[in-house]
Amino acid sequence: MISAPVRLRRPGGDFDAVPVAEDVHWIGALDPTLRSFDIILKTANGTTYNSYCVRGSEGVAVIDTVKAEFADEFFSRLEQVARYDEITTIVLNHLEPDHTGALPELLRRAPQARLYISHRAPLMLKGLLKHDGESLDFTTVTQGDSISLGDRSLRFLHTPFLHWPDTQCTYLVEDGILFSGDIFGCHFCDPRLFNDKVGDFRFSFEYYYQHIMRPFREHVLAALPLVEALELNLICPAHGPIHRDAPRGYVKRYRQLAESQLANEARQRDKTLVIFYISAYGNTAVMAQAIKDGAESVDGVRVSVYDLQGGEVTPFVDLIEEADGLAIGSPTINGDAVKPVWDLLSCLTQVPLKGKLGAAFGSYGWSGEAVGMLEDRLRGLKLRVPCPGIKLKLIPTGEELADCHAFGRNLALQLTGQAAFRVVDIAELA
Amino acid sequence: MPKAQVLFEDIGVAVTVPAGTRLIEVSEKVGAGITYGCREGECGTCMMKIVKGMENLANPSMLETKVLQEQMAGRQNRLACQAQVLQGEVVVRPG
Numbered sequence: 210m211i212s213a214p215v216r217l218r219r220p221g222g223d224f225d226a227v228p229v230a231e232d233v234h235w236i237g238a239l240d241p242t243l244r245s246f247d248i249i250l251k252t253a254n255g256t257t258y259n260s261y262c263v264r265g266s267e268g269v270a271v272i273d274t275v276k277a278e279f280a281d282e283f284f285s286r287l288e289q290v291a292r293y294d295e296i297t298t299i300v301l302n303h304l305e306p307d308h309t310g311a312l313p314e315l316l317r318r319a320p321q322a323r324l325y326i327s328h329r330a331p332l333m334l335k336g337l338l339k340h341d342g343e344s345l346d347f348t349t350v351t352q353g354d355s356i357s358l359g360d361r362s363l364r365f366l367h368t369p370f371l372h373w374p375d376t377q378c379t380y381l382v383e384d385g386i387l388f389s390g391d392i393f394g395c396h397f398c399d400p401r402l403f404n405d406k407v408g409d410f411r412f413s414f415e416y417y418y419q420h421i422m423r424p425f426r427e428h429v430l431a432a433l434p435l436v437e438a439l440e441l442n443l444i445c446p447a448h449g450p451i452h453r454d455a456p457r458g459y460v461k462r463y464r465q466l467a468e469s470q471l472a473n474e475a476r477q478r479d480k481t482l483v484i485f486y487i488s489a490y491g492n493t494a495v496m497a498q499a500i501k502d503g504a505e506s507v508d509g510v511r512v513s514v515y516d517l518q519g520g521e522v523t524p525f526v527d528l529i530e531e532a533d534g535l536a537i538g539s540p541t542i543n544g545d546a547v548k549p550v551w552d553l554l555s556c557l558t559q560v561p562l563k564g565k566l567g568a569a570f571g572s573y574g575w576s577g578e579a580v581g582m583l584e585d586r587l588r589g590l591k592l593r594v595p596c597p598g599i600k601l602k603l604i605p606t607g608e609e610l611a612d613c614h615a616f617g618r619n620l621a622l623q624l625t626g627q628a629a630f631r632v633v634d635i636a637e638l639a
Numbered sequence: 640m641p642k643a644q645v646l647f648e649d650i651g652v653a654v655t656v657p658a659g660t661r662l663i664e665v666s667e668k669v670g671a672g673i674t675y676g677c678r679e680g681e682c683g684t685c686m687m688k689i690v691k692g693m694e695n696l697a698n699p700s701m702l703e704t705k706v707l708q709e710q711m712a713g714r715q716n717r718l719a720c721q722a723q724v725l726q727g728e729v730v731v732r733p734g
Binding site for chain 2: 332628632635
């Protein structure tokens with residue numbers, strides 16, 4: 210049974226703003242009953258939509274807002290710490306609706322406030338506000354830009370794709386407070402708010418990284434040096450607990466998570482090709498072996514073969530994340546590739562795939578649609594698929610296995626940059 | 640119909656195409672590593688580098704120019720979903 214919402218509510222009905230530092234308040238909202246976020250995430254502990262108010266000697270800044278249905282809670286908290294006519298600055302670190310839902314009303318109540326968004330955000334702002342977007346005035350900012358609140362200043366860190374193109378972080382320079390947006394956040398609702406007070410949220414932190422940030426791993430690694438260079442007294446993310454105790458530990462953990470999931474002794478020296486297959490009568494398995502042999506005939510390629518029936522999806526996804534190339538083999542049953550193959554491919558959006566080599570192969574009885582379908586899926590996942598897939602009817606002949614061997618060799622030549630230059634007419638392409 | 644040729648450097652394949660073809664129409668078919676997002680010139684995901692033959696592409700639209708600026712693109716970058724090959728040889732690679 211889901212418990213009733215806890216909202217840090219005063220007896221009179223107002224919601225309390227929570228001080229996080231001198232003249233810095235949390236003014237967000239608690240959503241303890243949420244059990245699924247953005248469809249893709251389970252949220253056993255609900256979530257928070259964190260918004261912050263920073264007061265300087267010459268201005269008041271609001272950093273991020275909340276999901277639209279929690280606007281009343283947000284405004285109630287904001288009104289505890291600032292008048293609307295005092296607000297000079299609104300910063301959006303990320304424009305996803307769970308952080309911008311209260312923005313239109315905030316702009317209406319504080320029309321004098323200047324809106325600051327990353328230079329990647331204007332098109333999204335227009336998409337979000339639609340009718341209001343045409344007349345909306347804003348300032349775009351990027352790495353190193355700063356704005357003054359008098360005795361305090363906000364400096365911006367350009368951290369795109371964490372996890373949308375528009376994402377940025379905002380740093381309160383004099384206090385060493387990082388308003389990090391979604392990075393270092395998690396879906397974990399606990400009204401005690403601070404990491405040294407709330408329940409154990411480690412699983413939520415790791416789960417959030419795996420599902421939200423992992424697909425953008427290279428962008429995490431690009432952003433971390435910007436954060437690591439800062440003095441950090443507090444990390445105030447847009448979801449979940451505020452990191453007050455040992456905030457730098459969360460930055461270190463992000464580095465661990467974003468660096469290689471599996472130590473790979475071949476890295477730097479060899480290219481890696483992973484071959485996954487599933488086989489009803491052993492024919493696709495034989496093809497996989499021939500492709501492996503062909504690929505291994507090229508120096509500088511480390512090849513691994515896995516039977517999908519013998520393993521779980523998660524470790525296979527880890528292997529693919531680290532590999533340079535992926536070949537996948539499936540028989541065709543009832544005009545389709547088989548479910549374990551689709552199960553694996555449906556999980557690959559969790560990892561960066563851009564630029565990897567992809568290939569498909571398989572034996573079939575009647576029609577052999579699986580290979581083409583898999584190639585389409587690999588392209589859809591943004592792999593390059595330079596070698597047309599190989600399919601054959603039922604039991605491979607010696608000649609067909611030689612074709613598989615050549616196919617594997619071609620994949621290896623592609624991986625090592627040794628493939629022969631080809632000229633084709635567009636009419637020859639599928 | 641006049642022809643042009645696009646060489647995808649990352650996979651070592653040159654494709655002969657009719658003049659006026661957009662890069663997006665070719666790169667996915669041939670399996671090149673250029674990746675796409677919105678496919679409408681707004682997201683910038685398909686930004687590619689023109690290694691050679693920029694003069695053989697149609698000039699960028701106002702939208703493409705704006706998005707390239709937002710992406711802090713260099714002078715050799717174009718969006719593959721927008722760029723049209725007009726003539727001669729164009730050499731491209733992802734990113």
